[in-house]
Every structure is written in C-alpha cells, then in structure tokens.
Amino acid sequence: MESAVLNVTVTPKMETKSPDTIANNVILKAEDFCASFGSNQVLKKVNMAITRNHVVAVLGPSGCGKTTFVRCINRMHELAPDATVEGKMIYNGDDVYKMNPVVLRSHIGMVFQRPNPFPSMSTYENVIAGYIFNEIKLTKAQKDEVVETSLKSASLWDEVKDILHKKGTSLSGGQQQRLCIARALAMKPKMLLLDEPTAALDPISTLKIEELLVTLKETYTIVIVTHNIQQAGRVSDKAAFFYLGELIEYDDTKNMFTNPKEERTQNYITGRFG
Amino acid sequence: MMAAKSNFFNAEERTFRLSLSAIALILILILVGIFCTLLSASIPSIQASGWKFLFSSAWDPVTNDFGSLPFLVGTLLTSLLALLMVLPFSLAIGLFLGEYYTEGRVSQTFKSVIELLAGIPSVIYGFWGLFVLVPIIRSIETSVGVIPYGIGLFTASFVLAIMIMPYAVSITRQVITMVPRHLKEAAYSLGATRYEVIQKVVLPFSRSGIFAGILLALGRALGETMAVTMLIGNTHSIPHNIFAPANTMPSVIANEFTEAVGTIYTSALIEMALLLFIVTAIVNFIGRQIIKQFAYDDK
Amino acid sequence: MINNVERAVRTRHIKNSVFKWGVIAFTFIAVLPLIFILYYLVQKGVTSITWAFLTHMPKPVGETGGGILNAIVGSAIIIFMACIIAIPFSIAIGVYLSEFPKAGIANWARLSIDMLQGVPSIVIGIVIYEWVVKPMGGFSAISGSIALAIMMIPPIAKATEETLKRVPAGLKEASFSLGASYYQTTMRALLPAAMSGILSGVILSIARISGETAPLLFTSFGNPYLSANITKPMSSIPLLIFNYAISPYDEWQKLAWGASLVLIIFIFLLNIITKIAERKWKVQY
Numbered sequence: 069m070e071s072a073v074l075n076v077t078v079t080p081k082m083e084t085k086s087p088d089t090i091a092n093n094v095i096l097k098a099e100d101f102c103a104s105f106g107s108n109q110v111l112k113k114v115n116m117a118i119t120r121n122h123v124v125a126v127l128g129p130s131g132c133g134k135t136t137f138v139r140c141i142n143r144m145h146e147l148a149p150d151a152t153v154e155g156k157m158i159y160n161g162d163d164v165y166k167m168n169p170v171v172l173r174s175h176i177g178m179v180f181q182r183p184n185p186f187p188s189m190s191t192y193e194n195v196i197a198g199y200i201f202n203e204i205k206l207t208k209a210q211k212d213e214v215v216e217t218s219l220k221s222a223s224l225w226d227e228v229k230d231i232l233h234k235k236g237t238s239l240s241g242g243q244q245q246r247l248c249i250a251r252a253l254a255m256k257p258k259m260l261l262l263d264e265p266t267a268a269l270d271p272i273s274t275l276k277i278e279e280l281l282v283t284l285k286e287t288y289t290i291v292i293v294t295h296n297i298q299q300a301g302r303v304s305d306k307a308a309f310f311y312l313g314e315l316i317e318y319d320d321t322k323n324m325f326t327n328p329k330e331e332r333t334q335n336y337i338t339g340r341f342g
Numbered sequence: 343m344m345a346a347k348s349n350f351f352n353a354e355e356r357t358f359r360l361s362l363s364a365i366a367l368i369l370i371l372i373l374v375g376i377f378c379t380l381l382s383a384s385i386p387s388i389q390a391s392g393w394k395f396l397f398s399s400a401w402d403p404v405t406n407d408f409g410s411l412p413f414l415v416g417t418l419l420t421s422l423l424a425l426l427m428v429l430p431f432s433l434a435i436g437l438f439l440g441e442y443y444t445e446g447r448v449s450q451t452f453k454s455v456i457e458l459l460a461g462i463p464s465v466i467y468g469f470w471g472l473f474v475l476v477p478i479i480r481s482i483e484t485s486v487g488v489i490p491y492g493i494g495l496f497t498a499s500f501v502l503a504i505m506i507m508p509y510a511v512s513i514t515r516q517v518i519t520m521v522p523r524h525l526k527e528a529a530y531s532l533g534a535t536r537y538e539v540i541q542k543v544v545l546p547f548s549r550s551g552i553f554a555g556i557l558l559a560l561g562r563a564l565g566e567t568m569a570v571t572m573l574i575g576n577t578h579s580i581p582h583n584i585f586a587p588a589n590t591m592p593s594v595i596a597n598e599f600t601e602a603v604g605t606i607y608t609s610a611l612i613e614m615a616l617l618l619f620i621v622t623a624i625v626n627f628i629g630r631q632i633i634k635q636f637a638y639d640d641k
Numbered sequence: 642m643i644n645n646v647e648r649a650v651r652t653r654h655i656k657n658s659v660f661k662w663g664v665i666a667f668t669f670i671a672v673l674p675l676i677f678i679l680y681y682l683v684q685k686g687v688t689s690i691t692w693a694f695l696t697h698m699p700k701p702v703g704e705t706g707g708g709i710l711n712a713i714v715g716s717a718i719i720i721f722m723a724c725i726i727a728i729p730f731s732i733a734i735g736v737y738l739s740e741f742p743k744a745g746i747a748n749w750a751r752l753s754i755d756m757l758q759g760v761p762s763i764v765i766g767i768v769i770y771e772w773v774v775k776p777m778g779g780f781s782a783i784s785g786s787i788a789l790a791i792m793m794i795p796p797i798a799k800a801t802e803e804t805l806k807r808v809p810a811g812l813k814e815a816s817f818s819l820g821a822s823y824y825q826t827t828m829r830a831l832l833p834a835a836m837s838g839i840l841s842g843v844i845l846s847i848a849r850i851s852g853e854t855a856p857l858l859f860t861s862f863g864n865p866y867l868s869a870n871i872t873k874p875m876s877s878i879p880l881l882i883f884n885y886a887i888s889p890y891d892e893w894q895k896l897a898w899g900a901s902l903v904l905i906i907f908i909f910l911l912n913i914i915t916k917i918a919e920r921k922w923k924v925q926y
Contacts (some may be wrong), residue, residue, distance in 0.1 A: 174533030184524040188546035201534035358824040362737040366750040373753040434667030463852020469886040504674045535657040565761020567855040592763045615767045626759035
C-alpha cells in the first residue's frame, strides 16, 4: 500500500532510452546548453553528464553561472521573467524543457542557500509540504510514515520527534536546513540539487550536513553548488568547474584536485582567485 | 575668541533643538486637545442621556431625547458592506500588482489609475452616485421588488467601496510584495503551481498584513462623510433591508450641526463625533500596530 | 496510475489559469468605476467650462449661465492660508523626527501623526468650530484654513522625515567638517537636498485637501458672494459642488458638474506635477 502511494509521486516517464543513458547509467545530460537573462548570457554551451548515485560538486567564483546551471536543471531559473535557454537538458531520457515543470520539480528535489521552511507550517507539515502542494491525499498513517522516514534520512528525527507540531521556524539554522532536506526527500526524488546548502550555517551544522550527503548518495544523485573547495573535496565524486559561464573542467574530484588539466582550474583550486 | 564662538554655537543649537521640540509638543497637544475638546463639549449630552445614548433610537430635539443607535447601526452596516464588496477586488489587484505583474507598463498604468481613484474628492463621488448610480440602483430595486428609493444603504456602501479600494489595495499590494522570494522558490521547487504558491505560501504569509489593510480601510469608511451623506437617504430609523435608507454618524453631524439649537442637541452631535473619533482611533491604531509587526517580522 | 497523476496535474494547471484569469478580470472590473466617473464628469461638465464660467459669479435661480468665480477665489484663499500655517510647522516636525528619532517625545509625536491622519475630517470640522468659530463669534475663511492645515500636517511631516532619512550621512558630516552648526547644516545642507521629496509631499497634501468638504461645513461655511475677507464666511469649490448638487435646479446642477470637472483637473494636475517633481528634481545622492 505504502509503496503504491509513493510510486504515484515518483514514477517518471520511462519511455525510450538512448543507449548511452542505459549503458553509462547517466541520469542527467546537458548538451550545448546555454541560458540567458535578457541579453545577458550566463551559461555558454555547457556539455555535461551526471551518473546515477554520484555526488557532483559545482565549483567556481561568484557570478560564474554555477547557481544558474543548477536552477536550469529543475527549471527554477524560469521564475525570472526574461529567462531563456538553448540546447538540451536531458533528465532520465526526457527533455527537461518539454516536460511539465510542475511534474519535473516534484521529481528533482532542491535545497537552497538559506534554510527556508514555511513559517506558517509546523515541522510535520513542512516535511509533507510537497504532498500538500501537489494535492496528493495521504492517510494519517501514510503521512506519519513519510514524515518519519524523511526525517530519519535527513538525520533529524531524533532531534525533533517530540516537537513535530511546533513551527518549523523555531528550529536552529542547521536543523532548519536538514528539515528542508527532509522536505525534498519526502517527495522521493531521484535527484537532489543543493545550492550552497551550508553557506548560512555554522561549522558543526555544516559537518552534519556533509555527513548526511555521504549517506544520501546511496539512494540519490546529488548536485551540490559550493564555493568551499575543501567541502567539494570531502563530499563529491566528481567536480565541475565553471568560469564566466563556461564549463572549464569536469572530472573525478580526486583527479581535478591533484592534477587539473586547465590552468584556470588550478588557479581557482589553489585559491589564486575566487 | 574661539570659546566665545563655540558658546554662541551651543546657544544656537539649544534654541534650535528646543524650538523643534516645542513644535513636536504642539502637535501632540493638538491631538490631545481634539480629544479633550470633544469630551468636554459632550458632557451635557453624557449627563442628559448617559448610556442610553448608545442604545436608544429616539432622536427628538424638541424633548431633548437623544439616542444614536440607528446611526451607529447605519455606520457599521455601510462600512462593513463596503468592506465586503471591496475585499475580493482589493485582493485581486493586490495579487495582480504584487505577484503577477510587479513591474512593466501594465502594472504602472494600474497603479496610476488607483492613485487617481484615491484623488477624487468625496463630494464628487457623492455627486456622481446621486446622478448616475441612483437611477441604476432604482431600476434594479424595481425589478427586485423592493421600494425603489434609489438612495439608501446599498448605494452608499457601493460608492464607499469604490472610495476605500485604493487604501485597501495599497497595503495589500505592499504586504504581498514583501513575501520573501526564498519561500516562494521553496514551494515551486516542490512542484507547486503558481496558484498553489499563492494559496499555500503567499496568502498565509501576508494574512495579517492584509487584515491590517482592511482595518485601515475600515477606519476610512467609518469617518467618510460627504458621499455617504448624499446617498444614504438620511432616515432616522434602523434600516430593515440593505436597500433601505438609513443614516450614519458623520452624515447626521454634517446635516444637523449648523442647525442644531440648544446645548444638549449640539452636545449630542459632538458626543457622536467623540464616538467616531474613539472608534476610528482604535481601528487605526490596531491596523498600524499589525503592519509594524509585519514589517518587523520580515527582518 | 500514471494517467491519474497526469490528470491531477492537468486539473491543477486548469485551476492555476482559472485563478490567474479571475485575478485579471477582477482587476479590470475594479478599474471601471474610474472610467465611468471620468466619462460622466467630462460629458456633463465640459459644456459648462468657458471663460465666463471661470470669471463670473453664479446667477440667481431661473437665470441661465453664470460662473463659479467666488468659489475659485475662495478655494484659492483658503488653501493658500492653510499652506502658510501647515507647511513650516509640518516640515519642522519632520526635521525633528528625522534628526532626533529617539528623543523623549519623538515616539509620541510619531504616534500623534499616525492618529491625526486617521481622524475623520468631519470631526476636525467640529473641533475647529469649538476652537475658532465659537470664540470668533461666527463662521470664517480662516477657521476653514486651520481645519485644512491640521489635515495637511501628517503627509508633509512624513514626507519630510522619510526624505531626510534618505539623505546620506556624508552630506551632514561634510557640512559639520566645514564648521557649520546643527542649525546651519539643517537649513543649508539637509533641507535643500531633501527639497524634491518635501515638495512632492506638500503638493500631494494640497491635492488631498483641495477636495475636502466636510471640515469646511462648520468653518468657512460658504458664501454666495465674492469675498476676500478672511474673518467672514467664504465659498469654496467643494462646498459649492455640494450645495448645488443637492439643489433641485438644473442650472445649479450644471454649475456643479462644471465645478467638479475643474476640481478634478486641478487635482490630477497636482498629481502629475508630484510625479514629475519626484522624477526630474531628484537630487542624485
């Protein structure tokens, strides 16, 4: 029963798969992908393939387009009125820009820079917010189940199980951010996008979230934007370095950190600019 | 020499500061004075009628028997009816300008139109209502089968609704614009449609601010005089349906104050002004406190 | 199963667009009254407005023609006196609130401004009747001006305070570093820099009070004759509109339509001037 309910929310359209998707287990692929706001092009011909159950760190100095790239994956950049894209973004064999954004976004979870639980909802309601928005009716038992599993996956359950019905905004910053992760996980996404999730947090909360990411990658594919190079080194399997809207280098994190092919990557990693 | 100069400066500073403080004090005294004047001028009526003033429907200058109940009821009914009419529109325009079209030529045009509506004087609204709206309402009343007065509660409330709309809209728009972007983005990222974002994030967040806007609009409506006076029908009885003529506190004052003879008659009208002052002050005070709270919470 | 989800998504999208179009429809409907009002004002008023209309006195009942000269002159005098009383006073309060925001009575003064803004205009009329008309022994133009002046205080004081707060601290420091006193700094550096904001506050407050009728009913009262004596009753445009609008005579109603159009044009012009003042004369900080 429970799995049936959850299937409703997660089953993406599995139609024709390109051979390369199946062969390399690629979940997301950008092909000559460009994005602009008005006349300002912020992403230039990005080509990139992301493998299932990897953690990909997106690096680069401020204004390099890394946040825009991540927001293009679930079409959040479209909230700006003059946003346009060119090229292709393939998710699970489907062109993202031919999918319904509402459906797409419920398949790809997102966590933002600043913890943003809904202030009008309790911790409990925040976790099932995705179901509330998507008007998916759950029984009390199913809700409890979703809340408990999601909070456990976000390593928050033990800290909040007694205050589930207090406002989500009453938690500490680090707890709020893990609540937001739980909120994204509750929708059983295949992919999780994190836009500098620890930028607003203290070191201890940051550590907890980093530990969490390592356990989450068994189930999810994770793309994390960060400008903390050490963090990228600690959590990611692959790293992508963006500079002035271009994808300069994309490689295994270890390779990139020990033996970068591009000079600009080298300069950034060694802290010569950024 | 230097010492002398700095002394001169100090004296000048002190005078400057003191005179500014004095002016601020005068401002406070004006407000306190308004209240005290109303209160002291109401004393003859308060002594003559007591609490009965609030609950009696008598209004007889010959026997000096005054009760303001019909006017209290009339004021509340016109104001609440106007609020009821204006609410869906102010909400819609607030969302239109605060969420859907926050910038660009369309929103600029609508903002100007609403400013213009706010600029039209009350007496012109009343005049327009009397000659354009009243015949329309009269024909509606004929077809509905009530006595076709034309003027009355409904007509007055309708014009009142148009008049208070700009106030309700301006606050609704502001609080809707203040809904943090990161909250809306969180909802979109979970797959919400815009309607769902509005319903589940924007409106719950701005609810208290929208309520404050309604309160401030109510404050306006309660004290509105000219247009209502021209359209309410000025009948000293409690209205029995929403098309019936009635009267409001400001209208009674406007109509009878210059003609009132005798201390108690005049004093009764001033007591009504006192009531009006107190009620609008309370409504405005609460509305402003909520808005301050709202602006504070946002930070 | 998938079909169910797709159907649900489709319903949600339909709801989404129905709501959006509902919002748009309500917004457009709400604008209709303005179009209606302006249309009638122009249609009924435009034929009355001639040179004679602006320069002649109203004619007695039964005679055609006539103008509203007495009301125009009266309004001009009453508003002018209100400005003289209110503008310096209100600017001083704005300066006080922005320069000494935490002084003992600043919060009380700020609260008073807020409360004063909410006082119904008819109540102000009554109070000025008690304060001025009664002691003077009769209705007078000056009492009307005082009533309007009280209504002008909140918008001007607020505009002054807000604009002064936005003047950068550097300007003040520069003035002090040149040895200027507080008083000189305020008068020669701060107020001129904030001029456009204050001016638009002033013009907006004039626009707001020039249509006020209720506070004039028991103060300046109205006068069918041309008068420039500020201690005697005086006519004004809103009072004339009110008296003629509810009169049973066609000719007078026609005068009232014409006067309404004149008043509206005046108020709209002031609004436009405010907009231009805000845009054009803005000091670049």
